[in-house]
Amino acid sequence: MDRFPVSIKDVAREARVSIGTVSNVINRPEVVSEDRRRRVLKVIEDLGYVRNDVARQLKAGRSRTIGLVVQDTGNPFYNEIARGAEAAADTLGQAVIVGNSGLSHAREEVYLDLFEEQRVRGVLITPQSSQDRSRIDRLRSRGTPVVLVDEQAPASQYCSLAVDDVEGGRMAVAHLLDGGARSITFVGGPAALHQVADRQTGARTAVDAVPGASLDVVETTALTVLEGRRVGEELLRRPETSRPDAVFAANDLLAIGLLQAFVFDHRLRVPQDVALVGYDDIDFAPSAIVPLSSIRQPARLIGRTAVELLEDELAEDHRHRHVTFQPELVVRESSGGSAGPEPK
Structure with missing residues (x-):
């Protein structure tokens, strides 16, 4: 009943x-x-x-919840951002609700509509497009503050924060080149994602600085382990003389898939036959079958800082600003380093 x-x-x-x-x-x-x-x-x-908190929110005009929209909750990097945001919100007596856009504009809009209806305190979002922010602008114009996460935007228009992915890509490939590699393959996609494009740009910068080095690009449809395995199998089908001696993957999930393809039945030795570097330094990286070298992003710090920027947005004398974090190279066995103690 x-x-x-x-x-x-x-x-x-x-x-x-x-x-x-x-x-x-x-x-x-x-x-x-x-x-x-x-x-x-x-x-x-x-x-x-x-x-009934909804009724209280209608009266107060603002809730104790923050909406967070990420591109892929299957990627541990975004889960770490959410953990950082939750930790910061908790100290303020607030809570974070996470929405997974799944790289879909339609799903992104569904979450933005929902968060607006719920009168959330504000929205943290990794948007699908760096060009079309019309829906986000409408949300802001109706009183909901927004902070762009993992996105660089003009400080005169938005609060935003991101890692310097161009530098991260340069660091990864410079490390492979310093180890003696000259034929580098960059694996990542979709290319429309600015994070992927920026990492590729950094990789190109490093290769262009070394005479005789080359960069081949293999685009993927997603940043997943399965796509990494698919590309790994594709590289294995090439003649030995056409295979790269090093691979830089746009994220660790791709790198783990590549690693699985390479070492299955001992078809390639990592790093002796091919060196490998990923990006994000997720928790799985050091425990991979060959510990994975990676570019570390301070994901939890990104999440915490995003909440701080949101609170700044609510202040009367607020001025937008962009925060840039610097990436860090973590060297492990997959690129020829030793699997010693983890860096602090």
Whole structure:
């Protein structure tokens, strides 16, 4: 049988007090006598009353929740950003709700619509497009602050934060070149993702600085382990003379898939036959079958800083700003390094 939610009126009637008294017990218990407070709390427990935060938000105009829209919750990098955002929000008495756009503009808009309807405190988002931000602009124009995550935007228009992916790509390939590699393959896609394009640009910069070095680009349809394995099998089908001596993958999931393809049945030795570097330094990287060298992004710090920027957005004297984080090369066995203690 359907049952309607217990209302504050039901509690007041059962406890034989006014609605105002029930409200005070919930929100300002210090102004209510001990006897009445106990009586109201017992009725709340007996009836199973749950405070209607949606109604409170409508009255206050702002909730205690933050909406976070990421491109792929299957990527541990975005999960780490969410953890950082949750940690920062928790210290402020707030909560984070995560939406996975799955690289879909339609799903991104669904979450933005939902968060706007729920009157969230603000939205943190890694947008699908760096060019078309019309939906985000509409959201902001109607009073919901927005911070762009893993995205560089003009500081005059948005608050945003990102890692210097061009430098990260340059660092990864410079490391492979320093190890003696000259035929480098960059694996990543879709190319429309600016993160992928920036890492490729950095890779190209490093190769162009070394005479005799070359860069081949293999585009993927997604940044997943399965796509990495597919490309790895493709590289294995090439004649030995046409194979690269090093591969830079646009993220660690691709790199792990490539590694699986290379070492299956001992078809290629990593790093002796082909050196490999990934990007993100996810938790799986050091525990891969060959510990994976990677470019580390401070994902949790990104999440925490995004919440701080959002709180700044709510201040009356706020000025937009962009925060750039620097990547870090973590060398392990897959590129010829030793699997020693993890860097702090």
